[in-house]
Amino acid sequence: MLPLAHRMDLFAEHFFAGLSVRLAALRSQGIDIIRLDEGAPDLPPAPHIIEALVRSARQPDAHSYQPAAGIPVLRQAWAEMYQRIYGVKVDPDREVLPLIGSKEGIVHLPLAFINPGDVVLVPNPGYVTYTRGTRLAGGEPYYLALQPERDFLPDLEAVPEEILGRAKLLWLNYPNNPTSATASLEFFAAVVAFAQRHKLIVCHDAAYAQITFDGYRAPSLLELPGAREVCVEFNTLSKSHNMAGWRVAALIGNAEVIKAMYRLKTNLDSGHFRPVMEAAVAAMTGDQSWLQTRNEIYRQRRDVVLQTLHRLGWKANMPRASLYVWFAVPDGQTSADFTNRLLEQAHVSLTPGSIFGSGGEGYVRLSLTAPTERVQEAMLGLEKYFVNTPENQGFHSNKG
Numbered sequence: 083m084l085p086l087a088h089r090m091d092l093f094a095e096h097f098f099a100g101l102s103v104r105l106a107a108l109r110s111q112g113i114d115i116i117r118l119d120e121g122a123p124d125l126p127p128a129p130h131i132i133e134a135l136v137r138s139a140r141q142p143d144a145h146s147y148q149p150a151a152g153i154p155v156l157r158q159a160w161a162e163m164y165q166r167i168y169g170v171k172v173d174p175d176r177e178v179l180p181l182i183g184s185k186e187g188i189v190h191l192p193l194a195f196i197n198p199g200d201v202v203l204v205p206n207p208g209y210v211t212y213t214r215g216t217r218l219a220g221g222e223p224y225y226l227a228l229q230p231e232r233d234f235l236p237d238l239e240a241v242p243e244e245i246l247g248r249a250k251l252l253w254l255n256y257p258n259n260p261t262s263a264t265a266s267l268e269f270f271a272a273v274v275a276f277a278q279r280h281k282l283i284v285c286h287d288a289a290y291a292q293i294t295f296d297g298y299r300a301p302s303l304l305e306l307p308g309a310r311e312v313c314v315e316f317n318t319l320s321k322s323h324n325m326a327g328w329r330v331a332a333l334i335g336n337a338e339v340i341k342a343m344y345r346l347k348t349n350l351d352s353g354h355f356r357p358v359m360e361a362a363v364a365a366m367t368g369d370q371s372w373l374q375t376r377n378e379i380y381r382q383r384r385d386v387v388l389q390t391l392h393r394l395g396w397k398a399n400m401p402r403a404s405l406y407v408w409f410a411v412p413d414g415q416t417s418a419d420f421t422n423r424l425l426e427q428a429h430v431s432l433t434p435g436s437i438f439g440s441g442g443e444g445y446v447r448l449s450l451t452a453p454t455e456r457v458q459e460a461m462l463g464l465e466k467y468f469v470n471t472p473e474n475q476g477f478h479s480n481k482g
């Protein structure tokens with residue numbers, strides 16, 4: 083066996099790969115585990131989306147390579163969706179580029195802009211792919227703390243001048259994974275001004291923008307005047323339309339960034355399967371009322387979780403968007419201690435906050451991605467475990 087390239091040091095085994103092995107071992111002992119760890123929607127897409135896929139797959143000309151920038155109707159559908167939801171007009175040919183899931187674009191975008199020694203501003207805790215892509219390009223992540231005292235928004239003015247002199251990209255993600263925090267248009271306005279001042283490209287990952295509750299609407303960064311001079315937004319159908327496995331997303335915004343990404347991607351991949359694109363068009367242009375019904379299901383699950391946590395005296399925030407509940411673990415325990423114990427003793431699987439960076443230590447992430455009855459069952463298990471376990475007794479969280 084050849085030794086691995088040094089580059090492979092950047093890629094530790096993914097937490098979820100290790101977890102699956104562990105879960106398989108527990109299940110082989112007949113233990114029923116309730117998984118509230120992964121952020122993948124458990125419900126299927128609407129039937130009309132699947133019909134569009136099947137219809138397209140029956141066409142004899144649907145099976146060849148497709149245009150590198152996707153079929154025009156796909157880019158048009160994204161432009162129409164942005165107009166409808168945000169009142170934002172984008173040019174489908176210059177300001178929209180389909181991606182093979184937003185993860186693909188998140189990993190690749192730094193390759194187009196980052197030279198060794200350049201800095202990328204990355205939220206901590208945050209989706210780990212921002213760091214992976216930065217490192218792959220030879221860049222240096224500079225972490226922006228997301229803390230409860232600032233509603234999990236970074237303090238951009240606290241970034242040292244020396245860092246700003248070398249920084250090229252700024253990653254943001256609202257509604258946020260893992261904290262479920264949301265950002266206001268006022269915060270976004272400050273981000274745009276900051277990026278203009280320091281010549282940064284803002285990469286806003288809006289993966290959870292359409293999973294919202296209680297009448298809340300998550301804004302797009304592109305709603306702000308001047309935003310498209312310095313910003314791109316990642317929009318994905320993975321979470322919004324329950325299509326995580328279909329791998330269909332888009333980069334939207336600054337035309338120069340889009341042009342560079344197009345050039346890069348024509349060298350790296352060969353785009354989507356046409357039926358996936360046609361189904362994505364159906365997803366964005368067809369009936370959207372099912373999304374509200376689906377969000378209502380997440381809302382009910384969220385309430386089940388929050389009722390239990392609050393009954394136990396936990397100070398978890400009430401998320402108004404995303405798939406997650408983020409809460410502090412009992413004092414004196416690490417995130418991993420807590421999730422390991424919960425897995426072994428209550429048979430509930432949560433994600434330790436520490437996998438999202440040092441800023442996630444002391445927290446856990448609970449995903450609302452299991453059927454409501456299973457979420458209820460998990461919460462009963464958690465309550466029983468919490469009440470009956472001595473190491474949890476001194477728990478008085480003041481973290482959030």
Ligand SMILES: Cc1ncc(COP(=O)(O)O)c(C=O)c1O
Binds near residue numbers: 183185318319326
């Ligand atoms: C913040 C964030 N961005 C991007 C992704 C990946 O989305 P996609 O399925 O479009 O690659 C995820 C998936 O969990 C995520 O949490």
